[in-house]
Amino acid sequence: DLTAEQEQFDRLIAEDSRIEPRDWMPEAYRKTLTRQISQHAHSEIIGMQPEANWITRAPSLKRKAILMAKVQDEAGHGLYLYSAAETLGTTRDSMMADLIAGKARYSSIFNYPARTWADMGAIGWLVDGAAIANQVPLCRASYGPYGRAMVRICKEESFHQRQGFEILLELANGTEAQKQMAQDAVNRWYAPSLMMFGPPDEDSPNSQQSMAWNIKRFSNDELRSRFVGMIVEQIKTLGLTLPDDQINYNEATGKWEHGPLDWNEFKEVLAGRGPCNAQRLERRREAHDDGAWVREAAAAYAAKQAAKHSE
Numbered sequence: 001d002l003t004a005e006q007e008q009f010d011r012l013i014a015e016d017s018r019i020e021p022r023d024w025m026p027e028a029y030r031k032t033l034t035r036q037i038s039q040h041a042h043s044e045i046i047g048m049q050p051e052a053n054w055i056t057r058a059p060s061l062k063r064k065a066i067l068m069a070k071v072q073d074e075a076g077h078g079l080y081l082y083s084a085a086e087t088l089g090t091t092r093d094s095m096m097a098d099l100i101a102g103k104a105r106y107s108s109i110f111n112y113p114a115r116t117w118a119d120m121g122a123i124g125w126l127v128d129g130a131a132i133a134n135q136v137p138l139c140r141a142s143y144g145p146y147g148r149a150m151v152r153i154c155k156e157e158s159f160h161q162r163q164g165f166e167i168l169l170e171l172a173n174g175t176e177a178q179k180q181m182a183q184d185a186v187n188r189w190y191a192p193s194l195m196m197f198g199p200p201d202e203d204s205p206n207s208q209q210s211m212a213w214n215i216k217r218f219s220n221d222e223l224r225s226r227f228v229g230m231i232v233e234q235i236k237t238l239g240l241t242l243p244d245d246q247i248n249y250n251e252a253t254g255k256w257e258h259g260p261l262d263w264n265e266f267k268e269v270l271a272g273r274g275p276c277n278a279q280r281l282e283r284r285r286e287a288h289d290d291g292a293w294v295r296e297a298a299a300a301y302a303a304k305q306a307a308k309h310s311e
């Protein structure tokens with residue numbers, strides 16, 4: 001009966017065990033996980049676009065090969081995450097349909113343009129850096145398929161972060177114009193990358209329940225503060241500066257603080273009015289339409305194979 005099932009679920013959460021697809025779970029738990037994992041998957045898929053934009057213009061064959069590998073990793077992460085979300089009972093087709101219809105969220109960060117080659121560095125260093133800070137604790141998420149997916153994804157994100165840092169390091173040690181290009185990219189990606197962690201804690205409606213269910217382990221502001229502490233050190237190695245003169249370590253709270261962020265801009269981006277929202281969705285729709293024949297061929301092949309095996 002329901003109370004016994006709820007008790008069993010509560011016990012598993014209380015002892016910090018894992019919930020697996022066949023276990024009973026409250027509908028709200030299933031719903032919030034489907035929400036978060038599908039948004040995460042969409043972010044990986046839409047997140048391929050700002051960097052794919054630079055593959056043909058990468059400055060050397062080696063850079064091109066590395067960037068292609070990174071963008072392919074993102075596709076892999078997306079598919080991996082859709083599979084994790086499907087274990088909760090929603091099909092990939094319906095998640096994809098929501099994304100294409102403009103009904104699903106994906107990370108705000110991917111609605112900003114990648115203007116120069118240095119942006120490949122800033123995206124790797126700051127965007128993948130923020131992704132790692134947010135996702136390492138998710139390796140311990142209470143839902144088994146999500147936590148396990150995160151382990152592999154975080155390993156690949158670490159490589160992505162290093163390659164971005166290395167692009168910036170090389171530019172920062174190059175000509176004056178290259179150094180300026182690196183600084184400009186850092187200036188533009190800094191605030192949007194801090195906003196990736198989500199709204200401030202007092203405006204985060206999902207955090208409390210997600211933390212009680214051991215999905216999130218830290219609040220949005222806690223993770224943002226940790227991230228600031230990481231990059232404030234790393235920027236020194238680059239010989240560049242962060243565009244925020246209010247960063248400081250608060251001895252009393254033991255937390256890193258940063259200057260104010262424009263949460264109005266964040267709301268605009270979430271409402272679909274960021275610099276590239278329309279373009280990103282349009283491109284995704286085109287790619288989906290262009291891929292129709294592949295899906296049809298794969299389905300026809302699968303049907304043929306199934307018929308053969310049932311003979």
Ligand code: FAQ
Pocket residue numbers: 035036039040041043044047048074105106107108109123127128131134135195196197198199203204205206207210216220270
């Ligand atoms: N963008 O109550 P909360 C990557 C929404 S990394 C858009 O705090 P929650 C790697 C939120 O959904 C990026 N929407 O929500 C890569 C909610 O709306 P809803 C992906 C945002 O879930 C690198 C509302 O605001 N990473 O892709 C954002 O507790 C380079 C209220 O917020 C993940 O998805 C935002 N930034 O906390 C790929 C990580 N922030 O759903 C390519 C997993 C908040 O009620 C290239 N997700 N919202 O309508 C999470 O950790 C959480 O979902 C948070 C939000 C922390 C993002």
